[in-house]
Amino acid sequence: MRVESSTLMAAIFLDVPWAVVLILLPLAGALVCFISPAVAKSVVLLTVFANTVSVAGLAWQVMENGVYRHAVGGWGAPLGIDLYADGLSLLMLLMTALVGLAVSVYSTAYFDQPQAARFWPLWLLLLTALNALFLAADIFNIYVTLELMGLSAVALSALSGGKDALGGAMRYLLATLLGSLLFLFGVALLYHGFGSVDIIILGQRIVASPIVWAALALITAGLTLKTALFPLHFWLPPAHASAPAPVSAVLSALVVKASFYILLRLWLEFFAPLGVEDIGTLLGLLGAAAVLWGSVQALRQSRLKLLVAYSTVAQIGYLFLAFPLAVGSNVTAWNAVACLALSHALAKAAMFLVAGNLLRFGGHDRIADLDRVVQRLPLTVAAFALAGMSIMGLPPSGGFVGKWLLLEAALIQGRWDLAAVMMIGGLMAAGYVFKVLGFAFTQANIPQKSKAVPATMEWAALLLAVAAVLLGFLAVPLLALVGMGMPFGSSEVGP
Amino acid sequence: MIWNTWLPLLMVASSLLPGLVIFGLAEERLRLRTALNLLGAVAKLVLVGWMLWGVYNGQHYETRLPLLPDLELVLRAGPLSLLFVTLSAVLWLLTTIYAIGYLEGSPHRSRFFGFFSLCVTATVGVAMSGNLITFLLFYELLTLSTYPLIVHRGTEEARRAGHSYLIYTLCGGATLLLGTVWLYTLTGSLEFTPRGFIHTVGEEHRLALVIIFILMIGGLGVKAALVPLHGWLPRAMVAPAPVSALLHAVAVVKAGAFGIVRVVYEVFGVERAAILGLTGPLAVVAAVTIIYGSLRALFQDDLKRRLAFSTVSQVSYIVLGVAIVGPVATIGGVVHLVHQGLMKITLFFCAGNVAETLGIHKISEMNGVGRRMPWTMAAFTVGALGMIGAPPIAGFISKWYLGQGALEVGQNWVVLVLAGSSLLNAAYFLPILHRAWFLEPPANWPHEHDFGNKETAWTLLLPPVITACLALVAGLLAAAPFSPLEWAQLISRREFYQP
Numbered sequence: 002m003r004v005e006s007s008t009l010m011a012a013i014f015l016d017v018p019w020a021v022v023l024i025l026l027p028l029a030g031a032l033v034c035f036i037s038p039a040v041a042k043s044v045v046l047l048t049v050f051a052n053t054v055s056v057a058g059l060a061w062q063v064m065e066n067g068v069y070r071h072a073v074g075g076w077g078a079p080l081g082i083d084l085y086a087d088g089l090s091l092l093m094l095l096m097t098a099l100v101g102l103a104v105s106v107y108s109t110a111y112f113d114q115p116q117a118a119r120f121w122p123l124w125l126l127l128l129t130a131l132n133a134l135f136l137a138a139d140i141f142n143i144y145v146t147l148e149l150m151g152l153s154a155v156a157l158s159a160l161s162g163g164k165d166a167l168g169g170a171m172r173y174l175l176a177t178l179l180g181s182l183l184f185l186f187g188v189a190l191l192y193h194g195f196g197s198v199d200i201i202i203l204g205q206r207i208v209a210s211p212i213v214w215a216a217l218a219l220i221t222a223g224l225t226l227k228t229a230l231f232p233l234h235f236w237l238p239p240a241h242a243s244a245p246a247p248v249s250a251v252l253s254a255l256v257v258k259a260s261f262y263i264l265l266r267l268w269l270e271f272f273a274p275l276g277v278e279d280i281g282t283l284l285g286l287l288g289a290a291a292v293l294w295g296s297v298q299a300l301r302q303s304r305l306k307l308l309v310a311y312s313t314v315a316q317i318g319y320l321f322l323a324f325p326l327a328v329g330s331n332v333t334a335w336n337a338v339a340c341l342a343l344s345h346a347l348a349k350a351a352m353f354l355v356a357g358n359l360l361r362f363g364g365h366d367r368i369a370d371l372d373r374v375v376q377r378l379p380l381t382v383a384a385f386a387l388a389g390m391s392i393m394g395l396p397p398s399g400g401f402v403g404k405w406l407l408l409e410a411a412l413i414q415g416r417w418d419l420a421a422v423m424m425i426g427g428l429m430a431a432g433y434v435f436k437v438l439g440f441a442f443t444q445a446n447i448p449q450k451s452k453a454v455p456a457t458m459e460w461a462a463l464l465l466a467v468a469a470v471l472l473g474f475l476a477v478p479l480l481a482l483v484g485m486g487m488p489f490g491s492s493e494v495g496p
Numbered sequence: 497m498i499w500n501t502w503l504p505l506l507m508v509a510s511s512l513l514p515g516l517v518i519f520g521l522a523e524e525r526l527r528l529r530t531a532l533n534l535l536g537a538v539a540k541l542v543l544v545g546w547m548l549w550g551v552y553n554g555q556h557y558e559t560r561l562p563l564l565p566d567l568e569l570v571l572r573a574g575p576l577s578l579l580f581v582t583l584s585a586v587l588w589l590l591t592t593i594y595a596i597g598y599l600e601g602s603p604h605r606s607r608f609f610g611f612f613s614l615c616v617t618a619t620v621g622v623a624m625s626g627n628l629i630t631f632l633l634f635y636e637l638l639t640l641s642t643y644p645l646i647v648h649r650g651t652e653e654a655r656r657a658g659h660s661y662l663i664y665t666l667c668g669g670a671t672l673l674l675g676t677v678w679l680y681t682l683t684g685s686l687e688f689t690p691r692g693f694i695h696t697v698g699e700e701h702r703l704a705l706v707i708i709f710i711l712m713i714g715g716l717g718v719k720a721a722l723v724p725l726h727g728w729l730p731r732a733m734v735a736p737a738p739v740s741a742l743l744h745a746v747a748v749v750k751a752g753a754f755g756i757v758r759v760v761y762e763v764f765g766v767e768r769a770a771i772l773g774l775t776g777p778l779a780v781v782a783a784v785t786i787i788y789g790s791l792r793a794l795f796q797d798d799l800k801r802r803l804a805f806s807t808v809s810q811v812s813y814i815v816l817g818v819a820i821v822g823p824v825a826t827i828g829g830v831v832h833l834v835h836q837g838l839m840k841i842t843l844f845f846c847a848g849n850v851a852e853t854l855g856i857h858k859i860s861e862m863n864g865v866g867r868r869m870p871w872t873m874a875a876f877t878v879g880a881l882g883m884i885g886a887p888p889i890a891g892f893i894s895k896w897y898l899g900q901g902a903l904e905v906g907q908n909w910v911v912l913v914l915a916g917s918s919l920l921n922a923a924y925f926l927p928i929l930h931r932a933w934f935l936e937p938p939a940n941w942p943h944e945h946d947f948g949n950k951e952t953a954w955t956l957l958l959p960p961v962i963t964a965c966l967a968l969v970a971g972l973l974a975a976a977p978f979s980p981l982e983w984a985q986l987i988s989r990r991e992f993y994q995p
Contacts, residue, residue, distance in 0.1 A: 395636045395669070405564065442647045477564065
C-alpha cells in the first residue's frame with residue numbers, strides 16, 4: 002500500500018509541468034506582493050521555497066525523461082512559446098534557486114518597511130525573468146526576458162535612493178539598454194537570415210555567411226557588455242557597490258551570469274560549430290585581461306563593497322578563459338565553467354551579504370577599520386573566509402574544482418599564458434581576501450558605536466559560503482546533472 | 497572488512513568534528529572544551545594504535561570518495577603515512593595539554609582550539625593522502641588553518657608575520673598545484689605508488705618532468721623551509737608557544753618535508769629521479785640549508801628565533817636523507833621526521849615555559865635558569881644534546897644512518913656536512929646549557945609568575961618531560977619493535993626499495 006502511494010506520488014510529481022510553475026509562481030508572487038505589501042514577506046518566502054522545490058522537480062523530470070521541452074498552451078514551434086531545459090538550464094535554475102532562497106531569507110531582516118515594500122515585488126519579478134530566461138527555447142523570448150531582467154535589476158539597484166545609488170543605477174541602465182539593443186539587432190538578423198528564432202532550428206540552419214558574422218558580432222558585443230567583461234565592465238562596480246547588500250548579491254551572483262548563459266548557449270549551438278576560433282581567442286584574451294585588471298583593482302580598494310565588486314569583474318574573466326580552451330573536443334573547459342559559475346554565484350552572494358552585515362554593524366565598510374570584528378561577528382567573518390576560499394580557488398571548494406578543471410584544459414592545450422593568468426589571478430584573489438581578513442583579526446581598541454546584526458543575516462551569509470565550499474565535494478554529481486542532454490556535447494562537432 | 501574502508505576517514509574526523517564543535521562554544525565553557533579536545537586526541541591515538549597493529553600485520557586501510565571526474569579523494573594508511581600520523585597524534589595530545597595550561601585565562605580560546613584542531617586535521621590528512629590531489633587539498637587546508645593561529649595575538653607584528661607566511665605558502669601552493677595538474681595531463685594518474693608512476697611518460701617529456709619536479713619541490717620547499725624559501729619561519733615566531741611548537745615539530749614544516757619524501761619516492765621514484773639528475777641538486781640545496789640555518793642560529797639572541805633557525809637546519813636532514821639515494825640514508829631521513837619532531841617540540845615547550853614562568857625571552861637573560869626550573873631545563877638539555885647528535889638520544893640515530901648511508905653510496909662530502917652541522921649545533925646549544933646550569937641566577941627574574949612552590953604549572957611541565965623521555969627512549973631502544981627506527985626500516989622495505 003505504501004509502495005503504491007509513493008509511486009503514485011512520484012507519478013504526480015513527474016507529471017507537474019514544473020517549468021511552467023517556475024515562471025508563473027514568482028510572477029504571481031510578485032503581483033501579490035505588489036497588491037498587498039502586508040503579506041509580502043511570507044509570500045516571498047513561500048515563493049522562493051516553492052521555487053527551489055520546482056527546480057528539484059524539473060531536475061528529476063529531466064533525469065527521468067531526458068531533455069525537457071514544453072509547448073506552452075499547446076502551440077508548438079515555430080509559432081508558440083517553447084520551454085526547454087537541459088543540464089545547463091538546470092544548473093542556472095539551481096543557482097538562482099539557492100542564491101534566491103538565501104537572499105530572500107536575508108532580506109526579511111535587512112530591509113525596513115518603506116524599502117521592503119518596493120523590494121519584494123521587484124525581486125520576484127527579477128526571479129521570474131531569470132527563470133524564464135533559463136527556460137526559453139528561442140532567442141526572441143530570450144530577448145524579452147533579458148529586457149525584463151535588466152529593467153528590474155536597474156530598479157533594484159536604485160532602491161537605496163542616495164546620490165551614489167542613482168548615479169550607479171543610471172550608468173547601469175544605459176549599459177543594459179545598449180546591451181539589449183545590440184542583442185536585439187543580432188536576433189533580428191538571424192531571424193531575417195534563417196527564418197526562425199528557435200535555437201535548435203537555427204542551429205541546424207545556420208551556415209557561415211556575412212549575416213551570421215554580423216549577428217555574432219552584435220550579440221557578442223551586447224552580451225559581453227551586459228556580463229561586464231573587461232573593458233566593458235565600467236558600469237558594474239558603481240552599480241553593485243552602491244546597491245543594498247541583497248541586491249548586490251543578486252546582481253553579482255545571478256544577473257551577470259544570465260547574460261553569460263545566453264552567450265554560452267548561443268556559442269555552443271550556433272557559433273562554435275562554424276569554427277570561429279578567432280572570436281574565442283579574443284574572448285579568452287579579454288577574460289585574461291579581466292582577471293588581471295579586476296584583481297589589481299580589487300587589491301587597490303579601501304572599501305569592502307567595491308573590493309567585492311571588482312572581484313566579480315575578475316571572476317567573470319575566468320568564465321571567458323574557457324572559450325579558447327574549449328576548441329576541439331574539450332568538454333573539460335565547459336565543465337570548469339559550470340563549476341566556476343555556480344561556486345562564484347554562491348561565494349560572491351555570501352560576500353556581498355557579509356559586506357551588508359559589516360556595514361550594518363559598524364556603519365561603514367572601510368577595510369582598515371574592521372578591527373576585532375572576528376570576535377564580535379564570528380559567523381560573518383567565517384562566511385567571508387569560506388567564500389574567500391572558493392574565490393581564491395583553494396581546496397576544498399567549488400572554486401578549486403573549477404580552477405583545477407580549467408587549468409587542466411589549459412595545460413592540455415599548451416596554453417601556458419592562460420595557465421599563468423589563472424595562477425596569478427588566484428594569488429591576487431588571496432591578496433584581497435586576506436587583506437580583509439588580516440584587518441579583521443587586529444586588536445586595536447577603537448570604541449565604535451555598533452548596531453546588532455540579526456542572526457538571520459549572519460546565517461544566510463554563512464550557509465551560502467558553506468555551500469560554496471561543500472560544492473568542492475559534489476563536483477561529480479553536479480557535472481552529471483549539467484551533462485544531461487549534453488549541452489557541451491555540440492563542441493565535439495567543432496573543428 | 498567494511499571497517500577498513502572507513503577508518504582513515506574516521507581518523508581525519510576525530511579531530512575535525514571536535515574542532516567544529518569547539519568553534520561554536522562560548523568562551524567560558526572551559527570544561528566542555530577541554531573534554532572535547534582530549535576526547536578527540538585520545539580517540540585519534542586509539543585509532544592510530546589499532547591501525548599500526550593492523551598495518552604491521554598486513555591489513556589495508558583505504559577510503560575512496562569521488563572528488564572530480566576520474567579523480568578520487570583517497571585516504572590510505574600505509575607504513576609511511578602511519579609514521580607521520582602517529583607523530584602527529586602523540587604530539588597533538590601533548591600540545592593540547594600544554595596549550596590548555598599556556599593559554600589559561602587568555603582571550604579567544606575557543607577560536608584558538610578550533611583552528612588548532614583544524615590544523616591537526618589537515619596534518620593527518622596530508623599524512624594519509626593516497627594521491628597528489630588529496631595531498632594538495634589538505635596541504636592548502638593546513639595553510640589556511642595555520643594562519644589564524646599565527647595572527648592569534650592580533651598585534652600589528654602578528655598581522656605582518658601572518659602576511660609574510662601567506663605570501664610564501666600560497667605561492668608555494670600555487671606552484672605545487674601547477675606541477676600537479678601538469679603531471680596529471682602527462683600521466684593521467686596522481687596515485688602515490690611505491691617506486692613512482694612516471695615511467696609511463698615518454699622520453700620526449702624529460703624536460704617537462706624536470707620542470708614539474710622543480711615546481712613541486714619548490715612548492716613543498718616553502719613549508720619545509722629550504723633556503724632560500726625559509727623567510728616566513730623565523731617571523732612566524734610571534735605566534736603563541738604551543739603554535740610554534742606544533743608548527744616546527746609536526747604540522748607545517750613536516751608537511752613540507754613529508755611531501756618531498758612522497759614526491760621523490762612515490763611520484764617520481766627515487767631511481768628515476770636520480771636518472772633525471774634531480775637528486776644531486778636537491779642534496780646540495782639540503783646541505784646548504786643545513787649549514788646556513790645553523791650559521792644564522794648562532795647569531796640569534798632571541799631564544800625562539802634561535803630555535804627557529806635550528807629548525808630550518810634540522811628539517812633539511814630529512815630532505816638530505818631522501819636526496820642521497822640509498823636505502824640506509826633513506827631510513828636516516830625518514831626516521832628524523834619523528835626524531836626531530838620529538839626533540840624540537842621539547843625545546844619549544846621549554847622555551848615557552850621559561851617565557852611564561854620567568855618572562856625570559858632572550859638567551860642572555862637565561863643565567864641560572866636551571867636552578868630555578870630544573871625539570872624544564874633537564875628536558876631542554878635532552879632536546880639540545882639530541883639535536884647536536886649525542887648518543888644515546890634519538891638525534892644520534894638519525895645522523896648515524898645518514899652518515900652511513902652517504903658513505904655506502906660514495907657521497908663522502910655529506911659526512912663533512914653532518915660533522916660541520918653538529919659542530920655548529922654544539923656551538924649554539926652548549927652556551928645556552930652552560931648559562932642555564934653553571935652561571936649564577938640574577939636577583940630578580942624579568943617577569944615572574946607565582947606557581948607556589950612548584951617550578952611551573954604541571955600542564956606546562958608534563959609535556960616537555962614526556963617528549964624528552966620519548967626522544968631518549970627512541971634513541972636507547974632504537975632496535976626494539978615499533979620503535980621509529982624499526983618502522984622506518986619497514987617503510988623502506990615495503991614502499992621504497994622493493995626487490
